[in-house]
Amino acid sequence: MSEEAKNFCSDLQCGKETTSNLKCPICLKQGIISCFCDEGCYQNSYRQHKSLHWDEKAGEGKPYDPFKSFKYPGSLRAAYPLTPKRSIPDTIVKAEWAENGIPVEEQQNDRLNSIPVYSKDEIKKIRKACIYGREILDIAGAAVKPGIKTDEIDAIVHEETIKRNCYPSPLNYYNFPKSVCTSVNEIVCHGVPDQTVLKEGDIVNIDVSVFYQGFHADLNETYYVGEEIDRDVINTVETARECLKKAIKSCKPGQTFCSLGDIIEAHAVDMKCSVVTDYCGHGVGKYFHCAPQVPHYARNRAAGIMKPGMVFTIEPMINQGKHKCITWPDDWTASTIDGKVSAQFEHTLLITNDGVDILTARTKKSPGGPKNRISLKKAKA
Ligand code: MF3
Ligand code: CO
Numbered sequence: 001m002s003e004e005a006k007n008f009c010s011d012l013q014c015g016k017e018t019t020s021n022l023k024c025p026i027c028l029k030q031g032i033i034s035c036f037c038d039e040g041c042y043q044n045s046y047r048q049h050k051s052l053h054w055d056e057k058a059g060e061g062k063p064y065d066p067f068k069s070f071k072y073p074g075s076l077r078a079a080y081p082l083t084p085k086r087s088i089p090d091t092i093v094k095a096e097w098a099e100n101g102i103p104v105e106e107q108q109n110d111r112l113n114s115i116p117v118y119s120k121d122e123i124k125k126i127r128k129a130c131i132y133g134r135e136i137l138d139i140a141g142a143a144v145k146p147g148i149k150t151d152e153i154d155a156i157v158h159e160e161t162i163k164r165n166c167y168p169s170p171l172n173y174y175n176f177p178k179s180v181c182t183s184v185n186e187i188v189c190h191g192v193p194d195q196t197v198l199k200e201g202d203i204v205n206i207d208v209s210v211f212y213q214g215f216h217a218d219l220n221e222t223y224y225v226g227e228e229i230d231r232d233v234i235n236t237v238e239t240a241r242e243c244l245k246k247a248i249k250s251c252k253p254g255q256t257f258c259s260l261g262d263i264i265e266a267h268a269v270d271m272k273c274s275v276v277t278d279y280c281g282h283g284v285g286k287y288f289h290c291a292p293q294v295p296h297y298a299r300n301r302a303a304g305i306m307k308p309g310m311v312f313t314i315e316p317m318i319n320q321g322k323h324k325c326i327t328w329p330d331d332w333t334a335s336t337i338d339g340k341v342s343a344q345f346e347h348t349l350l351i352t353n354d355g356v357d358i359l360t361a362r363t364k365k366s367p368g369g370p371k372n373r374i375s376l377k378k379a380k381a
Pocket of ligand 2: 122218281282313315346
């Protein structure tokens with residue numbers, strides 16, 4: 001160990017170890033720990049870095065909306081500051097983007113456009129990653145209740161992930177700042193955990209991805225917050241749950257990936273909901289995201305036929321209103337265009353010789369689970 005303090009550059013696009021003492025003056029004043037290699041890293045990252053600062057006008061300890069002039073489609077607001085980047089112990093094998101945000105090998109693999117078929121040995125490791133992913137999601141899901149902050153869910157996911165010797169795949173993936181995505185109400189996907197406090201009647205999707213011994217697992221579920229949930233919200237959540245279930249049922253060798261969208265959209269339309277087209281399921285395993293592309297909408301032209309040893313996700317995003325999305329100025333959070341709710345469920349799946357294996361399947365102890373559509377606002381009865 002050197003005598004100089006070892007730090008990592010707070011520029012998420014650098015992230016390198018540094019002995020520099022360059023500090024952000026606002027961080028110094030506000031008691032936030034950060035440091036930068038040099039003036040360049042400081043300036044390059046300032047737009048993102050400033051999300052860690054308290055708003056002087058709002059006052060210390062007071063969350064504030066950093067995008068005041070953005071025309072939000074719904075009632076949810078970004079609630080800053082974000083908490084500083086969570087650290088990963090040296091003993092954990094990091095994903096390739098942990099330092100500078102760029103998945104170099106994943107991008108190189110994308111050019112091949114081929115669907116990986118995994119060996120027995122690789123599948124063993126993917127299974128393990130998926131079991132860990134399920135354990136972590138269940139612990140996070142059990143913590144959902146009115147009063148919890150989405151950043152607290154991130155803290156739980158981060159801690160449970162490193163406890164299992166896994167790297168939280170979202171952390172610094174294309175500079176995503178947190179270890180999990182938390183998408184509340186009208187958020188379709190990629191919500192950034194922040195100071196938002198969940199309240200009775202909300203829904204929240206928790207999207208967990210972990211990297212273990214060279215392989216990624218990816219799963220998510222939408223949870224009800226409290227008991228008093230609007231009828232149409234229940235319909236949207238249950239429709240999303242059912243869409244995933246129906247699509248999985250059809251998976252087997254010889255089935256086309258493009259057929260899944262027909263199954264999903266048919267059910268969504270039956271239930272008076274719409275299907276998001278901007279985000280798709282994907283191959284997962286050696287890469288966080290790779291071929292095949294798995295659109296969730298009908299009459300899509302996705303390439304590929306399922307074969308034993310292929311591993312991919314299905315993760316339909318189902319909206320109560322319009323299918324269109326708009327991204328917040330944080331460049332991540334995807335909201336419905338009309339501010340109505342969106343729900344999502346995701347599994348990592350393995351094609352077997354005679355069907356499909358749900359690698360991220362729920363257990364008897366998993367929290368959450370379906371809610372009956374006919375149960376009208378019970379609390380008011
Ligand atoms: N877990 C998401 C998926 O289902 C991807 C999240 S990417 C992140 O594909 F950077 F936002 F984390
Ligand atoms: Co996914």
